[in-house]
Amino acid sequence: ELARMHYLDMPLPRKPHLWGFLRKFERLTQGISLKDNAEEQARLDALQLTRVRRRLERLESELPSAQNAYGRVFIEAAQSEGEKLAMDFLFESVFCHNDLLAGNMLYVPEEQRMQFIDFEYGKYNFRGFDIANHFCEYAGFDFDLPKWYPKKETQKHFLQSYVAAIKKSGEGPFAGLADQLEADPTLAKDFYKHCVAWIDKFAIASHFLWGLWSLIQKLYSPIEFDYLDYSRLRLGAISLDGC
Numbered sequence: 001e002l003a004r005m006h007y008l009d010m011p012l013p014r015k016p017h018l019w020g021f022l023r024k025f026e027r028l029t030q031g032i033s034l035k036d037n038a039e040e041q042a043r044l045d046a047l048q049l050t051r052v053r054r055r056l057e058r059l060e061s062e063l064p065s066a067q068n069a070y071g072r073v074f075i076e077a078a079q080s081e082g083e084k085l086a087m088d089f090l091f092e093s094v095f096c097h098n099d100l101l102a103g104n105m106l107y108v109p110e111e112q113r114m115q116f117i118d119f120e121y122g123k124y125n126f127r128g129f130d131i132a133n134h135f136c137e138y139a140g141f142d143f144d145l146p147k148w149y150p151k152k153e154t155q156k157h158f159l160q161s162y163v164a165a166i167k168k169s170g171e172g173p174f175a176g177l178a179d180q181l182e183a184d185p186t187l188a189k190d191f192y193k194h195c196v197a198w199i200d201k202f203a204i205a206s207h208f209l210w211g212l213w214s215l216i217q218k219l220y221s222p223i224e225f226d227y228l229d230y231s232r233l234r235l236g237a238i239s240l241d242g243c
Contacts, residue, residue: 082190
């Protein structure tokens with residue numbers, strides 16, 4: 001279902017929206033203060049938002065963005081065919097859900113398929129981000145990332161099923177990818193290795209996105225939920241070394 005959705009032809013701008021999301025959320029959290037509640041302000045201060053913002057600036061040079069021609073610089077510097085193919089695949093701008101947590105997936109037993117709902121954040125984006133964000137959602141709202149974030153072999157199995165689904169659909173420039181990988185096991189091994197590495201990098205962007213989103217919800221949402229703690233869990237999954 002994810003592969004099918006990614007090749008929907010939607011009347012939306014095709015430019016990947018990742019940095020639009022991130023810059024919007026970063027801007028909306030500028031100057032955030034909870035000084036009416038000393039305990040909450042202390043928790044907010046502990047997030048080290050100044051360092052978080054510096055790390056976000058650095059991330060823009062590490063993931064496909066306008067700074068590197070949306071990944072073209074990385075692709076041209078690839079050291080192997082498998083690495084280049086992985087980047088071409090994951091950097092493609094496709095229609096993404098961008099919020100694919102369990103609550104937004106329904107199983108339709110009559111049709112034996114999944115149905116996605118709640119497309120509030122539906123935009124064109126990097127395929128790699130949508131997959132990485134989905135993997136992060138395995139951890140749920142308690143966000144026990146070490147326990148639930150899929151291991152490399154699980155990610156590879158997911159990607160194999162996804163590539164097979166693209167072949168079945170016959171849609172897009174990667175419809176022949178499954179046959180290409182099946183014909184060359186060495187290429188396949190290298191391709192999946194680099195896919196997993198890039199997905200783990202895109203997961204950092206997911207932590208930023210929902211960590212900042214949670215701070216915004218803390219200010220404005222009427223829902224009873226510890227948004228500060230969720231922000232702590234998401235932003236705390238990002239290494240701030242050197243920031």
